[in-house]
Amino acid sequence: MVSAITLDNIEHLAIGSSFLGTGGGGDPYLGSLLCREAIAEYGPVPVISVDELKDEDNIFIAAAMGAPTVMIEKLFSIEDQHRAVATLERFLGREASAIISAEIGGCNSMMPVAYSAMRGLPIVDGDGMGRAFPALQMTSFNIEGVACAPLTIADEHGNSVLYQTTTGLKAEELARPVAAAMGASVCMSCYPMTGAEARRATIPKTLSGAIAIGEAIADSSDPRRPLARLVAALRGHEYYNDAAVVFEGKITALERDTSNGWVLGNCSISAMAGTETAELKFQNENLLVTVDGRLRCVVPDLVTIVDVETAHAIPTERLAYGQRVAVVVCSAPPLLTTARALDVVGPKSFGLDEQYIPVNELIKDLI
Amino acid sequence: MRIGVDVGGTNTDAVLLAGKDVLGAVKRPTSGDVSTGISDAIGALISECNIRPDEITAVMIGTTHFTNAFIQRRELVPVYVIRIGFPAARGIPPFASWPEDLKATICGGSAMVPGGFEFDGREISALDEAAISEAISEARKKGIKQIAVSCIFSQLNPDHEDRAAAMIGKKAPEIEVSLSSELGRVGLLERENAAIMNASLRPLAAKITAAFKHALQDQGITAPFYISQNDGTLMSADYMQRYPVMTFAAGPTNSIRGAAWLTGAEDAIVVDIGGTTSDVGVLKDGFPRQSTVHVDVGGVRTNFRMPDILSIGLGGGSLVCEDGDKVTVGPDSVGYRLLSEGLIFGGDTLTASDIAVAGGQISFGEPDRVAGLSPELVSKACKSIRESIDDAVDRMKTMPGDIPMILVGGGSVIVSETPQGVSEMLHPEHAGVANAIGAAIGQVSGEVDRIYNIAGPKERTAALADAEAQAKAHAISAGAQSDSIKIVNIEAVPLQYLPGGATRVVCRAVGDLAMAE
Numbered sequence: 001m002v003s004a005i006t007l008d009n010i011e012h013l014a015i016g017s018s019f020l021g022t023g024g025g026g027d028p029y030l031g032s033l034l035c036r037e038a039i040a041e042y043g044p045v046p047v048i049s050v051d052e053l054k055d056e057d058n059i060f061i062a063a064a065m066g067a068p069t070v071m072i073e074k075l076f077s078i079e080d081q082h083r084a085v086a087t088l089e090r091f092l093g094r095e096a097s098a099i100i101s102a103e104i105g106g107c108n109s110m111m112p113v114a115y116s117a118m119r120g121l122p123i124v125d126g127d128g129m130g131r132a133f134p135a136l137q138m139t140s141f142n143i144e145g146v147a148c149a150p151l152t153i154a155d156e157h158g159n160s161v162l163y164q165t166t167t168g169l170k171a172e173e174l175a176r177p178v179a180a181a182m183g184a185s186v187c188m189s190c191y192p193m194t195g196a197e198a199r200r201a202t203i204p205k206t207l208s209g210a211i212a213i214g215e216a217i218a219d220s221s222d223p224r225r226p227l228a229r230l231v232a233a234l235r236g237h238e239y240y241n242d243a244a245v246v247f248e249g250k251i252t253a254l255e256r257d258t259s260n261g262w263v264l265g266n267c268s269i270s271a272m273a274g275t276e277t278a279e280l281k282f283q284n285e286n287l288l289v290t291v292d293g294r295l296r297c298v299v300p301d302l303v304t305i306v307d308v309e310t311a312h313a314i315p316t317e318r319l320a321y322g323q324r325v326a327v328v329v330c331s332a333p334p335l336l337t338t339a340r341a342l343d344v345v346g347p348k349s350f351g352l353d354e355q356y357i358p359v360n361e362l363i364k365d366l367i
Numbered sequence: 368m369r370i371g372v373d374v375g376g377t378n379t380d381a382v383l384l385a386g387k388d389v390l391g392a393v394k395r396p397t398s399g400d401v402s403t404g405i406s407d408a409i410g411a412l413i414s415e416c417n418i419r420p421d422e423i424t425a426v427m428i429g430t431t432h433f434t435n436a437f438i439q440r441r442e443l444v445p446v447y448v449i450r451i452g453f454p455a456a457r458g459i460p461p462f463a464s465w466p467e468d469l470k471a472t473i474c475g476g477s478a479m480v481p482g483g484f485e486f487d488g489r490e491i492s493a494l495d496e497a498a499i500s501e502a503i504s505e506a507r508k509k510g511i512k513q514i515a516v517s518c519i520f521s522q523l524n525p526d527h528e529d530r531a532a533a534m535i536g537k538k539a540p541e542i543e544v545s546l547s548s549e550l551g552r553v554g555l556l557e558r559e560n561a562a563i564m565n566a567s568l569r570p571l572a573a574k575i576t577a578a579f580k581h582a583l584q585d586q587g588i589t590a591p592f593y594i595s596q597n598d599g600t601l602m603s604a605d606y607m608q609r610y611p612v613m614t615f616a617a618g619p620t621n622s623i624r625g626a627a628w629l630t631g632a633e634d635a636i637v638v639d640i641g642g643t644t645s646d647v648g649v650l651k652d653g654f655p656r657q658s659t660v661h662v663d664v665g666g667v668r669t670n671f672r673m674p675d676i677l678s679i680g681l682g683g684g685s686l687v688c689e690d691g692d693k694v695t696v697g698p699d700s701v702g703y704r705l706l707s708e709g710l711i712f713g714g715d716t717l718t719a720s721d722i723a724v725a726g727g728q729i730s731f732g733e734p735d736r737v738a739g740l741s742p743e744l745v746s747k748a749c750k751s752i753r754e755s756i757d758d759a760v761d762r763m764k765t766m767p768g769d770i771p772m773i774l775v776g777g778g779s780v781i782v783s784e785t786p787q788g789v790s791e792m793l794h795p796e797h798a799g800v801a802n803a804i805g806a807a808i809g810q811v812s813g814e815v816d817r818i819y820n821i822a823g824p825k826e827r828t829a830a831l832a833d834a835e836a837q838a839k840a841h842a843i844s845a846g847a848q849s850d851s852i853k854i855v856n857i858e859a860v861p862l863q864y865l866p867g868g869a870t871r872v873v874c875r876a877v878g879d880l881a882m883a884e
Contacts, residue, residue: 030459030556033459033463033464033556034458034459036463037458037459037460037463038458067486067869069486069553069818069871070486072553072554072555072556073456073486073519073520073553073554073555074452074455074456074491074519074555075455075456075457075458075459075555075556076456076458076459077454077455077456077457077458078458079457079458080458114458156454156455156457156491157454157492183455183485183486183491184485184486184869185455250761252767253767320765321764321765321766321767322761322762322763322764322765323762324762
């Protein structure tokens, strides 16, 4: 496990979290700049393992909420993130002893690092998704019975709003219009936890996992292909370890429809030589992949399309006809594949007819 | 009659056009002062075509000079940045993403001042004029002569940037101002970076403008001249002096547009083969397809309107290597030394051009010198070249099905067979100066990129009409003849995760340059 997030491994975190974003989760680029500024000013961020959390610790989430198109104009400030967390701390009468990411996949892996630097607090080696999901209730925290609310959002002017709601879904529903009134790019905190709760409900080792994945992809001193390094790194992880390249080829068809904030669609990939084709289905994130009609991986297990040469993840909105890609799949953290978890993040929650089958059964011939 | 000039790193090309005819084309070496090379090329063109300087109605110049200067960090000056939008965006200050060496050269300080807009047009804060005054004083104290001004959502409403510019003009008339709203689209950092890059190039722009003027005077030409922008349209000399960054990537754009003009094609793949690399681009509705990803220039992230280009390491000077059974062509190349090092030119390096001659596709240099090459080697090398082109064409296509291809550039002789996926391969006359032709035929454009609140079909129609009207107005103010203007692109994209129908509308209008012909 890495002991700290530094200027040297922040780029690896960005690359690795893009992979775990499985096509969604947002571009970590702006967040990585924010982290660079924060680490340069406040120093490296110590990483604490989930096991090290004491019962009486208080764990707070740092995250962004809003429209990506607006975020690239208004950027972010950790002071605003602080206001979201501080409002929650005041309300609960507890002070944060560590910060955690709600979603390791994509841009929400970054803000917690920058914010931890500012607070001088450790960041927990874990998160609530182990990947990226499109909704606030799709977390291991929720699955394990931690309440999403109270939830706070804060803008850049000193305004903050606290929601006490019955469900996480309601909190999100009520927060979205206020976030828009605040300028559609706000900082958020939710799922406040004690150390005891966090130990139970957190998906551990995803932060160090993301860094290891990013490092493997970027390590040019290793003579193996980046794709081989990526798969090796996944197989070396505690639970992303059922991993394989299920297909390599060229994107030959792409259907993408943006509506109600979702990017829905399909992507077909054809082999460079031969007649095999792979079909992917996505809703912001990739949901499943079949090769010649044979199911190879389905959500919550991870499906990521990567550049066949560089092994860098390609987000859904950047997919294009003609790209040379590989489809990499790997197993989801165990907390996401329990019967209770599959009700929240299983194929049915995305309107899919397929039953969940663990990826290690679907790719037995490849591992 | 109009003259098109392409000032490249090695050669300066000039062509003379009258209506649909190419009356002449010349190539001369680019000179260190830029001016002499242009003057030589135009002088040679005028005498070759036997015309009088006063018969020329306009001169269009495309140049890679500013891109090269920025990438090579030549003749750049320090810039002070005023970013309007505080307290938003303060976590990532100006220059945060810049490479250290460039930052050391260009960063002259910055201030983040209250002001700016929300996506729906509300002010984030009122513009803080006192803070701007203070920033101007600080820049002055440091002796800085260039200020870049950026502002959150300024492409939606440039008012705060305009007011800051007016204040600078009043308080410090010796300082030049570059506004982000004139340069980019949604994306504060990228737009701000463009404004900073632009500001750092302004003194060089003044020098180059003078060099262009001088070259034309030298040849007795009194007609106005225009400069190619990165989207293939033209700007006035005055505008270039203020916005030199708008010339970035004009080279590949001009060659694609030139290829279109030479063949009459509206939709095609354009393959421009040089000495070391080939640029593959796509012509869509008569214009180069634009890149949708961020483009790094000299290590700085931007979001310019750039053509989507795939560069591959294959050119006329590419080295041919045998490795066991395999034969590879490129990416290493003898480059401009082809004329001394290639086999057919008396050298002893086997290049792609030698293969073309040995394969009987063309005859130049001394064909005897390649007569002894093994037919197997020649056929394998030809296959390697063909596969590279097949692959590049395939990567750039956005749809299955065959599409025409236009072959241009000095190295185009190395391609003889129609690549896979190509319906018809066109190799027009004057393909070697497609670049200068692209400059000569430049039109003028206007663009809007803003967010509208669209609640229903009625608002949608009104918003699109408004965007079209604004784009047309911009084109006219850029010099377009009003009855020639066409809307070439309009897109309405709903913003993700936002209720209330906030929709980003991008619209581009293009028209012919208004001039007496």
